[in-house]
Amino acid sequence: MRRLALIGLVILLSACAEVSTRNTQLDLTLIQYEKALRWSGIEQMNQFRKEPINFTPQQLAKFKKIKVTGYDILQTSYRDDKLKQLQVIQLVQIRYVNEDTQIERKFNEQQIWEWDSDADRWWLVSPFPKIPLR
Secondary structure, three states, X not given: OHHHHHHHHHHHHHHHHHHHHHHHHHHHHHHHHHHHHHHHOHHHHHOOEOOOOOOOHHHHHHHHXXXXXXXXXXXXXXXXXXXXXXXXXXXXXXXXXXXXXOOEEEEEEEEEEEEEOOOOEEEEOOOOOOOOOO
16 A cells, blocks of 8 residues: 555656756746747747748848847636647737837737647747738
8 A cells, every 4th residue: 555655656746856857948948048038039939839930031131120129928728638738828918129110019919839849848839920011
């Protein structure tokens, strides 16, 4: 009986450690993504995507004129579908200034982050947002 209780405790502790590691990894990923968004540019942001986007030179030129001035997490929810990967859905508000107009604008983006247990990391799987570049 003791052996069974000990095995159960080991399984429970290892599951807690896995969740803790996954949550820590999520926090680090989200912080790194925000830094990439604010300071590094579109190429760096693309490294967080499960399927990187091939931007045209024209798109890259437009994005280089944008400076992100704010990144606020409005809402976070979790989805743990046993048939799919664990997902975190975030609603964020992004504020930015276009160099040409010097007007601050903002938009909301729904980000879907998916845990990849094989790669032991989080990937951004949501579509690239439609950024109003007036």
